[in-house]
Amino acid sequence: MGVGGAAVEFRVLGGVEATVGAEPLDLGPARQRSVLAALLADVNRVVSVDQLIDRVWGERPPQRAQGTLYSYVSRLRQALASAADDARVLRRTSGYALVVDDSTVDLNRFRTLVGQSRTVQDDDHAAALLEQALELWRGESFAGLDTPWFNTLRAALYRERLAAEMELGDLHLRLGRHVRLVAELPTRVESHPLDERLAGQLMLALYRSGRTADALSHYRHVHERLAEELGTDPGPALQQLHQQILTADPALALPAPEIARRTEAPAMVPRQLPADVTGFAGRHEHLSRLDRLLSQPAAGPAGSDPAHRDDTRPEGANDGVQGGPTAVVISAVSGTAGVGKTALAVHWAHSVVYRFPDGQLYVNLRGFDPSGQVLDPAEAIRGFLDALGVPPERIPPGLDARAGLYRSLTADKHLLILLDNARDTEQIRPLLPATGTCLAVVTSRNPLTGLIATHGAHPLMLDVLPDDEARDVLVRRIGAERVNADPTATSHVISACARLPLALAIAAARARQTRFPLAVMAAELRDAEQRLDTLDAGDPTIQIRTVFSWSYTALTPAAARLFRLLGLHPGPDTDTAAAADLAGHTMSQTRLLLAELIRASLLTEHVSGRYTFHDLLRAYASELTHTLDTDQDRHVATTRVLDHYLHTAHAGERLLYPTRHPINLIPAHPQVIPHPLADDRQATHWFSTERLVLLAAVEHAAATGFDAHAWQLSWTLNTFFFRRGLWHDLVTAGRTAVTAARRLGDPDARLNTHRHLADAYTALRRFDDAHVQLQHALAVGVQTGDRAGQGHTHLSLGRMWERQGDPRQALDHSCLALDLFQASGDLVGKGRALNAIGWCRILLGENEQALAAARRALTLNQNLHNRIGQANTWDTIGYIHHQLGHHTEAITCYQNARALFHDLGNHVHEAQTLTRLGDTHHTAGDTSAARDAWQQALSILDDLHHPDADTLRTKLDP
DSSP: OOOGGOOEEEEEEOOEEEEEEEEOOOOOOOHHOOOOOOOOTTTTEEEEHHHHHHHHHTTTTOHHHHHHHHHHHHHHHHHHHHHSSSOEEEEEEEEEEOOGGGGGBHHHHHHHHHHHTTOOOOOOHHHHHHHHHHOOOOTTTTOOOOOOHHHHHHHHHHHHHHHHHHHHHHHHHHTHHHHHHHHHHHHHHSSSSSSHHHHHHHHHHHHHHHHHHHHHHHHHHHHHHHHTTTTTOOHHHHHHHHHHHHHHHHGGGGGOOOGOOOOOOTTTBBBOOOOOTTOOOHHHHHHHHHHHHHSSSOOOOOOOOOGGSSOOOOTTTTTTSSOOSSSOOOEEEEEETSSSSSHHHHHHHHHGGGGGGGGGEEEEEEETTTTTTOOOOHHHHHHHHHHTOOOGSSSSSSSSHHHHHHHHHHOOOEEEEEEEEOHHHHHHGOOOOTTTSSSEEEEEEOOOHHHHHHOOOOEOOOOOHHHHHHHHHHHHOOOOOHHHHHHHHHHHHHTTTOOOOHHHHHHHHHHHHHHHOOHHHHHHHHGGHHHHHHHHOOOOGHHHHOOOOOOTTOHHHHHHHHHHHHHTTOSEEEHOOOOOOOOTTOOOHHHHHHHHHHHTTSSEEEETTTOOOHHHHHHHHHHHHHHHOOHHHHHHHHHHHHHHHHHHHHHHHHHHOTTTTTOOOOOTTTTTTOOOOOOOHHHHHHHHHHHHHHHHHHHHHHHHTOOOHHHHHHHHHHHHHHTOOOOHHHHHHHHHHHHHHHTTTTTHHHHHHHHHHHHHHHHHTHHHHHHHHHHHHHHHHHHHHHHHHHHHHHHHHHHHHHTTOOHHHHHHHHHHHHHHHHHHHHHHHHHHHHHHHHHHHHHOOOHHHHHHHHHHHHHHHHHTTTTHHHHHHHHHHHHHHHTTHHHHHHHHHHHHHHHHHHHHTTTHHHHHHHHHHHHHHHHOOHHHHHHHHHHHHHHHHHHHHHHHHHHHHHOOOO
């Protein structure tokens, strides 16, 4: 809580402000307030660094945007921490999150109140809620923030406010508060002169106030303006209201008090929606996107004449379902089995039923029914015609005739039509009404690209739930007390259920039945092989396996085989090349099969060219391949995919470090075609993209008997991982590689794996662990007579001692390494040893000897065209010159080293060189240049989550 127990309150529906109690909180300069506003817009959600930079600066970020952003975040943290403990800015892996109680942000309170108003059945209560919501607005939202992102958000929020105002107007009319509206509406109508819903509200309010002439005059004004500006007549709803006013239709009279409530519609109005979903949680963004469909016109079919589109209408003109669009508005909700498409559609439909007074139609099209019997569109339309009151004898026999009658009956009606579980666009097309007074929501496991292209449908792709929304599902179903009692078990249940709504619902149901602690359920779900059995609710229609099988059985045999084999893939995702080698297909064949799996929602292209599925689908695919494919088929497929990654990674490693001592690589399977890499930049990009896959491949290889693949894959990762400072990853892969090499009994493998694991331990300052590994490596080298291997091990020992602050022991090991490299003829090793000797001697104050050794190393590395060796040596010579007081020479050397490190993608060493460059500038008296170099280094280290970042930050902000 804040000062005196008061909570911090945030306001964005006006300027960006924060208060604790009655006291305003100093949020700093305008740009710092922009950072807070960008976080408030997605409160309690992670906003990535790139998103924050885009929101705050738009297309013109400063040169060191990340560092500047960090400074603003740091100051916001301090401001919030000094005033309250219920609001925190937290750093997450991908960005930052502002963690507060949702109700402390006025935008959230506005949306909550509006949402509540749409669910209560009492008009007085609904109107009161909307009035509370609108009172929160103190002016233009996010006032004073002018970037493209904030401008777009501001326009969207304006539409939300306008929609709430119009809903309140409808309620006031039903409650007999027309006199109040006569005073309020003219200003709003003046801002939106072509909005027919507002025009209708004002006309009805004037008519009920005894001002019939003014109501008719306003209709003529709107009619003339629509004709003049848009070349159209008013819509059917406004025309009907005009006619009713002309004839003094009794239906326009003020409703009697006893019926001035939202009551049940007449019997012939269809109410076909299934029951709302018990315990529905999450999907806030998707619900908001569906809400926005109610305030925008349909796109119309692709290929329609742009000249006839309404591109000049002001915001809000003809918005809402009543009037406006001439084509039906459609939302196409797609996603994999069990992801909650129907639950979302049904839950949202219940929240907006009052917007569709002519009723709601629903049909399950059985697009993926296990029987294979997809519902015929003619039968679906027959059901709709029955619901609309058409006598059986008047229903024609053919699809076209039924569709024609259906479109005639739904013309100008305000209907919500939910077409659930559709197979494809052809099944849906006859069921679409013809006019924009209706809204159709379609759910399907297929993406329905044809419906989007030809009918302007709005795509809404569902993925598994975020962690917080998955937790909300459990809270809604089993209660917060049980969920909060064991956060670790809760996290395990959510992870094991792959954040899939159906799986979470089944797990929650079992937890409710047993009343056991969640830790019991977590333990049952921990075994991946038994997970699908655990998630068996007893009902075949909601059994995870059964639900998945409805999509799997519809695949072609080749696509089904690829799906099964993807259960053997080691990583979290794959590209086309790896999938092709896994299955033994060509790239073109594989692309077609991947596209089929995507259409079936058994696979997701989560970024361009990369494919994945959630853990439960992975378990299902793995179960299928172990059931349907032979041991030989699985072994060969695993060999091919591991060969693909090993040989591509080896080629990338040779591009990054061409002078590195080679290994005897395992020959590739004849069908394997490694990913082509043209240069070190492509290699760096490939390693960056495949990092998690490669780590998983090392573990998978060791776990499945491919020990040689395991240690050689780990070897190929060394250069890239070291350049990126991924030492924890190196330790993980290195431990697995050491174990695999020990099982193989290969001396070369053992020496390499022990030494590389030791280097990673040294980088993490785990010196005792490093020393143990290096002693093992040295023993293997001595035993086998591998002088070069011994030399590299002594260099690693020297680095370990130097990091511990003992340059004398480091020098001794470096000199031993030089002797061994000279004896073995390893020139690259010799260059490394000379550079290490130069570094150690300068630390010991032996300046001239240090410079001589480093210059010999530089000449040797230049002759070998060893760029990484040159970069390291330039850095060493720069440090020597700095110690000698030769600042100009030091700066030149550091700049040479920095350029090479940057070009090589060696970010850790680039940051270290930039830090030393800043130190030299500072010593030379150039404070500005020093801060510039330190800030660049800090940005790199922050991106790497490097522990040295805090030390460097003190240089910038002492």
